[in-house]
Amino acid sequence: MLGHSKLSLLATTTLLLLAASETVTAQSVSDIVTPAFFDGIIGQADLSCAGKNFYSRDAFLTAVGSYPGFGTTGTSDDYKREIAAFFAHVTHETGHFCYIEEIDGASKDYCDETNTQYPCVSGKNYYGRGPIQISWNFNYGPAGVSIGFDGLGSPETVANDVIISFKTAFWYWMNNVHSIITSGQGFGATIRAINGAIECDGGNSAAVQARVGYYQDYCNQLGVAPGDNLTC
Incomplete structure (x- = not known):
């Protein structure tokens, strides 16, 4: 049985390792998502866009520190493909990065009343x-x-707090997309x-091609082949 001093040392060491892991993740991703890369995207948004003064590379890097698997799983090419896909x-x-909120979103019903675990x-x-x-x-x-x-109770927080905003993107990504792109299933x-239910299988081929175009562009910028199975 471990003594109190050894338990304390073990706990401290664990915390330091976790902190180091988050720092390494942020540094590794920041080597790929350079200021020039990020600015090259948001720089195409019109000056009147709300997102222009909301989203930032610093906020992105702060948020990604809480998701150490993002952009650090597999080979260096896998890192780049995941970041390009994101x-x-x-x-x-x-x-x-022009829009923070969905256009005319308030007029649409996104409440699944059958979900009793997370009621509206x-x-x-x-x-x-x-x-x-x-x-x-x-x-x-x-x-x-x-x-x-x-x-x-406060979904608007996602549109008001840029760190939380990016974290929601990473939360969704890590739970639904990360394993797909890192296992080689393709973009x-x-x-x-x-958005497969709406865009895939001929649902909206223009949207699919737009996403693929961005992905190929970013892969090219990051110096990595986009891989196979690009469409759905």
């Missing part, structure tokens, strides 16, 4: 917000629990994981 979807969803709160709307445009009560609820904000499978 930014391809973010670019498409937000218009090069009266007067609150769960339309798309943030880099990945997280939507629906069944996403806001668990995202809030994981990140540490009231996703059901097309990531489209299916994000």
